[in-house]
Amino acid sequence: MALTTKHLEMTLETQVESVNLAEEMCLRVAEAAGFGEDDCYRIGMSVREGVINAFHYGNEERPEKKIHLAVDLTAEKMIIHVLDEGIGFKLADVPDPLAEENLLSTSGRGIFLMRAFMDEFDVVPGKTGGAEIVMSKKLPAPGSASPNGQSGQNATRKREA
Amino acid sequence: MSLHATHRDAGQVTVVDLSGKITLGDGSALLRKTIRGLLEDQRRRILLNLADVDYIDSSGIGELVSGFTAVKNQSGDLKLLHLTKKVKDLLQITKLYTVFDVFTDESAALRSFT
Numbered sequence: 504m505a506l507t508t509k510h511l512e513m514t515l516e517t518q519v520e521s522v523n524l525a526e527e528m529c530l531r532v533a534e535a536a537g538f539g540e541d542d543c544y545r546i547g548m549s550v551r552e553g554v555i556n557a558f559h560y561g562n563e564e565r566p567e568k569k570i571h572l573a574v575d576l577t578a579e580k581m582i583i584h585v586l587d588e589g590i591g592f593k594l595a596d597v598p599d600p601l602a603e604e605n606l607l608s609t610s611g612r613g614i615f616l617m618r619a620f621m622d623e624f625d626v627v628p629g630k631t632g633g634a635e636i637v638m639s640k641k642l643p644a645p646g647s648a649s650p651n652g653q654s655g656q657n658a659t660r661k662r663e664a
Numbered sequence: 665m666s667l668h669a670t671h672r673d674a675g676q677v678t679v680v681d682l683s684g685k686i687t688l689g690d691g692s693a694l695l696r697k698t699i700r701g702l703l704e705d706q707r708r709r710i711l712l713n714l715a716d717v718d719y720i721d722s723s724g725i726g727e728l729v730s731g732f733t734a735v736k737n738q739s740g741d742l743k744l745l746h747l748t749k750k751v752k753d754l755l756q757i758t759k760l761y762t763v764f765d766v767f768t769d770e771s772a773a774l775r776s777f778t
Contacts, residue, residue: 522687548721552721552722555688555721555722601758607729607733607763608726609727609729610722610726612726612758616754616758619757
């Protein structure tokens with residue numbers, strides 16, 4: 504993949520292997536964009552969780568449905584879109600995994616992790632139906648990428664405000 | 665396979681040495697199979713050594729919780745040993761760090777099973 508790519512799209516099958524594929528592809532973009540090791544980890548994990556969400560909850564693991572992944576690299580940030588072909592959902596309806604009654608739940612932490620690891624996160628209705636996860640991380644200032652990227656910590660402060 | 669698991673007996677405790685990734689698919693499935701297998705063998709005191717586990721996703725976290733609950737439901741204990749920084753951070757932000765008993769020393773972990 505050329506490092507000059509500003510927009511990248513791929514259509515993924517609804518299968519477990521798509522999760523790793525999407526993560527690897529976005530990690531390459533993030534590394535090329537200059538993100539440090541920690542931010543790359545957070546971006547990769549968020550993409551993974553977004554595609555898991557589309558695979559499991561959106562498309563209900565039905566192989567005839569597709570997962571649409573797009574990455575935009577602007578001068579300011581890396582924006583990731585994950586669109587499924589399900590019935591859509593509202594963020595307000597997602598249970599809080601930190602609530603006492605949900606702590607021992609075996610699922611429901613993906614949205615929380617994406618929110619924690621990215622600077623911006625939202626779920627919007629997809630133009631062709633389904634749910635579209637849109638999340639972004641601000642690009643590091645030139646020469647500032649370090650193994651201890653700060654974006655995730657900023658996101659935590661924002662959430663607590 | 666993304667995860668490798670071996671287990672060894674240490675007195676009444678079974679130590680499971682894990683290495684790799686506990687993620688959606690094979691990794692989570694192997695962890696589930698390992699814990700369920702130990703329970704079927706009446707081994708209810710389980711210490712998961714995560715020293716060589718460098719990556720866990722939400723599916724893996726769910727499987728850890730599922731294993732913890734399954735062992736507790738059989739009046740056993742499942743504890744964690746040697747968390748890597750990333751795994752520790754994940755358990756902290758998901759508030760699970762206080763749910764699990766976590767150890768940095770294997771001898772101390774083994775002594776904690778009573």
